[in-house]
Amino acid sequence: MPGVRPVFYVSDGTGITAETIGHSLLTQFTQTRFVTERYSFVDSVERAAEIAPKIRAAAEEYGVRAVVINSCVDSVVSSALAESGALMLDVFAPFIEPLERELGEARERRIGQAHGLVNFETYHRRINAMNFALTHDDGAATDYAGADVILVAVSRAGKTPTCVYLALHYGIRAANYPLTEEDLEHDRLPPRLRPWRNKLFGLTIDPVRLQQIRQERRPNSRYAQFDTCKREVAAAEMMFRGEGIPTLSTTHTSIEEIASKVLTTLGIHREMF
Amino acid sequence: MPGVRPVFYVSDGTGITAETIGHSLLTQFTQTRFVTERYSFVDSVERAAEIAPKIRAAAEEYGVRAVVINSCVDSVVSSALAESGALMLDVFAPFIEPLERELGEARERRIGQAHGLVNFETYHRRINAMNFALTHDDGAATDYAGADVILVAVSRAGKTPTCVYLALHYGIRAANYPLTEEDLEHDRLPPRLRPWRNKLFGLTIDPVRLQQIRQERRPNSRYAQFDTCKREVAAAEMMFRGEGIPTLSTTHTSIEEIASKVLTTLGIHREMF
Structure with missing residues (x-):
């Protein structure tokens, strides 16, 4: 009987990037059953503070720590989500610093750019x-x-x-x-x-x-x-x-x-x- | 005049995950113009060894180091790509170890699972x-x-x-x-x-x-x-x-x-x- 693990995709935009990489990661773990939920357009601390208790409640329900796959660019929003006690995986964080160093420019923290802008x-x-x-x-x-x-x-x-x-x-x-x-x-x-x-x-x-x-x-x-x-x-x-x-x-x-x-x-x- | 930077999405599957996260990352850097290329289904060292010189050639053409956004699960394939001298960003690597620890199971390195399996x-x-x-x-x-x-x-x-x-x-x-x-x-x-x-x-x-x-x-x-x-x-x-x-x-x-x-x-x- 595989363990069940609640996973939350949280994004300040559509959540497509978080869900795409999250899905790719989770398919590599075959012993666990994942129940997933998506919160899109989480672009304020207030909204994050509403969601954190829901994540905490899911962890209590399943009796295991939740996993949050997070693509919010504002670190204050991410911190409010982390109050849930979940394992926080920030999909951009590991790549920003090496890219900033390589490109010699700082990233712009604009929200939901990837799937939001319309050219x-x-x-x-x-x-x-x-x-x-x-x-x-x-x-x-x-x-x-x-x-x-x-x-x-x-x-x-x-x-x-x-x-x-x-x-x-x-x-x-x-x-x-x-x-x-x-x-x-x-x-x-x-x-x-x-x-x-x-x-x-x-x-x-x-x-x-x-x-x-x-x-x-x-x-x-x-x-x-x-x-x-x-x-x-x-x-x-x-x-x-x-x-x-x-x-x-x-x-x-x-x-x-x-x-x-x-x-x-x-x-x-x-x-x- | 913005700098031009060659970027390669390389994957052992469709490359959708690599391109989705890569696109989200690159939109956060507005001072650089990116020229991108995709190599899908790169599932052998031989194929990687064919591609590495092309990446190196692009770096020489533009006079800057290339960036490789890589979702190949086989580290031997990734190493062969790294021969190109590019900045290697592995889209899965930063998340695997924390997930393995949290879930208490090792990931399975199967190729191209996310967008390849058909249920x-x-x-x-x-x-x-x-x-x-x-x-x-x-x-x-x-x-x-x-x-x-x-x-x-x-x-x-x-x-x-x-x-x-x-x-x-x-x-x-x-x-x-x-x-x-x-x-x-x-x-x-x-x-x-x-x-x-x-x-x-x-x-x-x-x-x-x-x-x-x-x-x-x-x-x-x-x-x-x-x-x-x-x-x-x-x-x-x-x-x-x-x-x-x-x-x-x-x-x-x-x-x-x-x-x-x-x-x-x-x-x-x-x-x-």
Whole structure:
């Protein structure tokens, strides 16, 4: 029976940085079960003083010290949180001093900067990429001249979430093209994809898994039969191989990982939002 | 003229954790201009040894030491990267020892766990939330019984990206409803929204900004005229106030921050993906 440990993500902004690094740290500890809570926009001592007793109460409830993963830039706020008695992990503290020394400048303690500031130009790029992903989803529009990437796969292999993720987080204009039964009768790329060979990335998936996903969507349809899934996946994989299209299996791959591999493989460099 | 500093995000997985914390750190240094590059899936000494000379070359090009923000869990890989002579910032190292001591267990050094593992149940929740967001985008479907959140706003105020973000990162079933001119002729909520009052969240926006966004989308239309924008925004704000709908201006707010405030305001707690 693993121990249970309460963990609090506390931030003066959205808390995304604290939760991202916290989640990465906690996944490295497999013997403990973590119950997590998030407090965002904790930007005053008063707010911190409201939260500290809640953290203390959780520690009492579980009978163990709580862990606070904290990204508040104001040390007075952090001190008020520390009144809870929790193990305080400040996600910025260890890196600030070496960076200040290396860069020869002092950091500016502005609150919630990372995910709070809006630069209109990058906002536009992001929103336009999102609109592109939605209008070019599932082969709806096939004017691919403006696309950075075109994901190609059979239905339900993970194209849409990957395209949306690429748009939201990298400002990438990602279209996706569903291989139809007709497309799969030929070994060659569908004609409308041929001019864009260097933008293509194929997704594939274990037919057993595909069958589960399709079954949930359209129970007991021919579409969801295992034989259909197996035949479609085999035909798509043969097409990708024959045409030299880079391919990734999404069966055990998260959306983040698929997106990251698409960018690495196609040699696209964009900063993350 | 600010100094330019090359920064490398290096990871044995997607690099999302390294880039997220790195971005948060770098925004605190405003006197330096950073040029960044990402190396994902660096999971062997051989791969690290290929990259180290590129880091060294960038340092020579810019005439300053490079910074490496590193989330590789294998210290042999990190050592190979350190051959580059860069300032090495290991995003996990400072927190592992205090966590091991507190939890009474040693971490497991598995590679790329945070954004690599796929749990089918959470994957399903995420994908289903995404499908929900897309089918309930822009008032397309209005069966709101299954919605966790319904964002309400005039056209182009930021509803769609926020819904997609909520779906992707929190598995939230977020619908959005565009206030039409007809809706805005009345001070009261449109009838189809009234049963779902506790799921509603209003977005508003500076009419000047809205005009810019609409102008880009449909140049010189009535829809994009400043008067139209001003009138629609004022009517929407009056409706939100009169009906007691919580509201946020998206003018200077990032997608992450809007999403985070929606969750905080409506009291929805979900772990991030």
